[in-house]
Amino acid sequence: MNKRISLLILLVASALLLSGCTEYNQPIYETSEGFWNEFIVWPLVSLIVLFKDLLGTYGLAIIAVTVIIRLAILPLMIKQTKSSKRMQEIQPEMQKLREKYKSKDAVTQREYQQAMQKLLQDNNVNPLAGCFPVIVQMPILIGFYHAINRMNMTPEIDLGAFLI
Template identity: 55%
Template sequence: MTLIGVMAILSGCMEVDQPITAESEGIWNTIFVYPLSWVIINIAEFFNNSYGLSIIIVTVLIRLVLMPLNIKQLKSSKSMQEIQPKLQELQKKYSSKDANTQQKLQKETMELFQKNGVNPLAGCLPIFVQMPILIAMYHAIMRTNEINSYSFLWFELGSPDPFFILPILTGVFTYLQQKLMMSTNTSMKSNPQMAIQMQVMLYVMPIMIGVFALFFPAALALYWVTGNIFMVIQVLLINKPMMTNK
């Protein structure tokens, strides 16, 4: 969800309203944004200028490429959750804030990580790797002028969905994705504060993204819906949360 905040910042400081072309300058444009725009255009032309279908195809391809990173992130998160009780025991054992006690806590915490094969940074690295690609896709959609001239299904790609179907779907699948992720997060049971924060985010983020989708071009909402549906299916296949009793 941090991605949404980062995209909002970049949309203001990276000239998201500037069309992307082969002549666009800068590393961000030439390495990330223009190649994705080029792929979207060429796939659309192959399918008789169906830019909506092209956005769906490119989104799925990107998610497939990023899937190994997502799997690694989910497995790392699960490993961290499994050792949470032992981490809490260490924190209680070394609750004193003096330097010597904190040094012992750090030492035994690292030993616990090594013993269980847990890398606390492994869950964060995939996020930072994915960020540029997903944000570049956002820019490619917003800055490819050809997209604005075509329609897909019931909506114009360059205008907001007139029937609000895409914003509703965006919110619904964002909620489902977060709900499924929460169902596998066993650490929330032992951390009431985290549980409250996650519950708040469970409802706030779908509403926020749904509101964004009301005003953004339908092409971007289509990208969000496709990506969220893919992530819901991915979480179901990897974690099978509905088959696990928590």
């Protein structure tokens, strides 16, 4: 369990670092430096420009790239939904355990934690499984937002009207 918490903390820290490491108010170019710019924002900008060339407008290109991103992270969203559903299914049993171990003393709380862990293991439920997909999605979606916003600042790219 300790290893999982450490991994979760590492993932959250990485996501926060990646989402904050950018020259947010600067235009994006192919020569922009930094991990965030080179591997997240610029590839998304390039993908938007590619679809603009194929579809004719930036509005349709952004919609197409959004659909592609959502399809790519769909397995994570499904996993998150299934995990949430399993947690909801065992919610009545969890409530019974809370009622049974109402007392605030340390021994009772320890027994409650053990009973809760057993319940989760018996039902093959991981309470943190619903968080992991969100943590993975966060940098991708923030990067997509940065790509669109910083593309708008680049003089070589004229976004014009959205669907025209």
